[in-house]
Amino acid sequence: MGAVSALDTKAFEEVVEFTRDLIRFDTTNRGGGDGDERAAAEYAAVKLSEAGLDPVILEKAPNRSNVVARLEGTDPDAPALLVHGHLDVVPAEAADWSVDPFSGEIDADGMLWGRGAIDMKSMNAMMLAAVRSWAREEVRPRRSIVFAFIADEEAEADYGSRFLAAEHPEYFDDCTEGVSESGGFTFHSTSASGDDMRIYPIAAGERGTAWLELTARGRAGHASKANPDNAVSKLAAAVARIGAHRWPLRVTPVVEAAVRELAALHGVEPDFTDLSGLGEAAQLVESTLRNSANPTIMQAGYKINVIPEHARAEVDGRVVPGGEAEFEATLDELCGPDVAWRYAHRDEPLMSPVDSPTFRAMREAIKKFDPEGHPVPFCMSGGTDAKPFTPLGITGYGFSPLGLPPGFGYGRLAHGVDERVPVEGLRFGLRVLDDFLLKA
Numbered sequence: 001m002g003a004v005s006a007l008d009t010k011a012f013e014e015v016v017e018f019t020r021d022l023i024r025f026d027t028t029n030r031g032g033g034d035g036d037e038r039a040a041a042e043y044a045a046v047k048l049s050e051a052g053l054d055p056v057i058l059e060k061a062p063n064r065s066n067v068v069a070r071l072e073g074t075d076p077d078a079p080a081l082l083v084h085g086h087l088d089v090v091p092a093e094a095a096d097w098s099v100d101p102f103s104g105e106i107d108a109d110g111m112l113w114g115r116g117a118i119d120m121k122s123m124n125a126m127m128l129a130a131v132r133s134w135a136r137e138e139v140r141p142r143r144s145i146v147f148a149f150i151a152d153e154e155a156e157a158d159y160g161s162r163f164l165a166a167e168h169p170e171y172f173d174d175c176t177e178g179v180s181e182s183g184g185f186t187f188h189s190t191s192a193s194g195d196d197m198r199i200y201p202i203a204a205g206e207r208g209t210a211w212l213e214l215t216a217r218g219r220a221g222h223a224s225k226a227n228p229d230n231a232v233s234k235l236a237a238a239v240a241r242i243g244a245h246r247w248p249l250r251v252t253p254v255v256e257a258a259v260r261e262l263a264a265l266h267g268v269e270p271d272f273t274d275l276s277g278l279g280e281a282a283q284l285v286e287s288t289l290r291n292s293a294n295p296t297i298m299q300a301g302y303k304i305n306v307i308p309e310h311a312r313a314e315v316d317g318r319v320v321p322g323g324e325a326e327f328e329a330t331l332d333e334l335c336g337p338d339v340a341w342r343y344a345h346r347d348e349p350l351m352s353p354v355d356s357p358t359f360r361a362m363r364e365a366i367k368k369f370d371p372e373g374h375p376v377p378f379c380m381s382g383g384t385d386a387k388p389f390t391p392l393g394i395t396g397y398g399f400s401p402l403g404l405p406p407g408f409g410y411g412r413l414a415h416g417v418d419e420r421v422p423v424e425g426l427r428f429g430l431r432v433l434d435d436f437l438l439k440a
Contacts, residue, residue, distance in 0.1 A: 011133035018125035020104030023114035029088035029154040037087040037151040041065035051135040064159035073144040080144040082178035085124040086153030089116040117421040119414040120181045123400035161385040183398030188406040189281040192267035198373040203398025205254035205379035208349035210317030220309040235311040238339040247290040261376040287381035293317040321349035347387045365436035403428030
């Protein structure tokens with residue numbers, strides 16, 4: 001694939017070494033404050049210090065550690081760029097895995113295994129490897145870069161990006177844009193002629209998070225008696241309505257750009273109501289064309305012959321940019337007068353320009369190392385640490401590049417069993433990220 005990188009040889013060894021080392025730190029985030037990123041944060045701080053940077057470790061609570069370091073660029077008039085990755089990972093049940101999920105094992109096929117191989121210790125390793133290579137080669141990026149290695153992304157970010165943005169905004173004062181996870185990886189689709197086509201989605205938007213708690217009240221009583229005021233029945237009916245609701249199409253500028261570019265690549269006219277012409281690439285946009293609300297938890301009762309007074313449910317809602325009013329009005333209607341709902345956790349949607357110089361630099365970096373690849377914009381169905389930084393005036397993009405083979409299943413392996421990344425794909429990602437950061 002493509003051109004020669006300006007990185008030194010050691011960088012390509014270090015990016016593998018650092019990914020393995022970071023995976024071996026068990027930074028599992030179980031939510032509710034149960035996590036420990038301290039050892040991984042200290043590791044990142046040491047590697048940054050060895051490259052001549054002056055990292056600081058910031059904590060809201062013991063062992064919920066964040067690392068921030070700044071590298072001055074060559075253009076003092078250019079705004080700074082925030083480059084961030086989270087240190088925590090979702091849980092992994094070792095019994096379900098083919099290898100120890102915290103082993104960092106490399107197999108005979110050149111696959112590096114472990115929780116965080118994709119999401120997102122590989123990106124953290126690329127950040128460290130790039131800045132250390134720059135120090136050895138005595139090169140600096142055009143823009144000043146603030147590197148942040150962050151806790152608690154896999155929960156509600158209270159110990160990570162929310163804490164940093166609220167309590168330590170001074171570290172990000174002159175940052176106008178940020179890049180982080182979930183973009184720049186290879187997605188394979190079939191062209192109109194039947195050939196394999198390498199697509200690189202770059203995230204320029206995120207649906208908003210709208211986690212909901214539903215509650216119903218009724219009259220408690222003996223379950224053998226007639227009771228039309230049954231809290232469980234009321235809640236079940238509302239949950240069923242929410243689960244069956246078909247949300248209307250709401251096409252945002254980022255998703256419109258994505259569909260139009262993907263349609264052109266597949267040789268079809270863009271059709272926002274029928275994505276079948278996009279082949280496998282329909283997966284990149286199908287969840288972001290509308291709001292959504294998926295029931296996930298129901299709780300009620302304590303004995304089979306007792307009708308409880310209360311019943312509750314939880315719903316994972318996601319909201320497209322501009323869709324907030326519709327979302328709330330629809331929930332009022334679907335819940336009806338007998339069920340109350342409230343936000344248990346909420347993040348605003350994010351949408352960034354796809355015609356900016358920064359987005360163009362990401363496209364160009366991919367094309368430099370894969371001239372036959374096709375970078376396209378897309379909107380993430382979920383969310384990242386980019387959202388808490390938005391109130392600071394930081395426009396967020398998802399760009400943690402990886403070169404992946406056909407059939408790899410990026411979306412399936414992130415948070416999934418047997419998470420892994422190709423060593424050569426990791427090195428490809430380092431080349432792309434380095435080129436982008438030096439020129440952005």
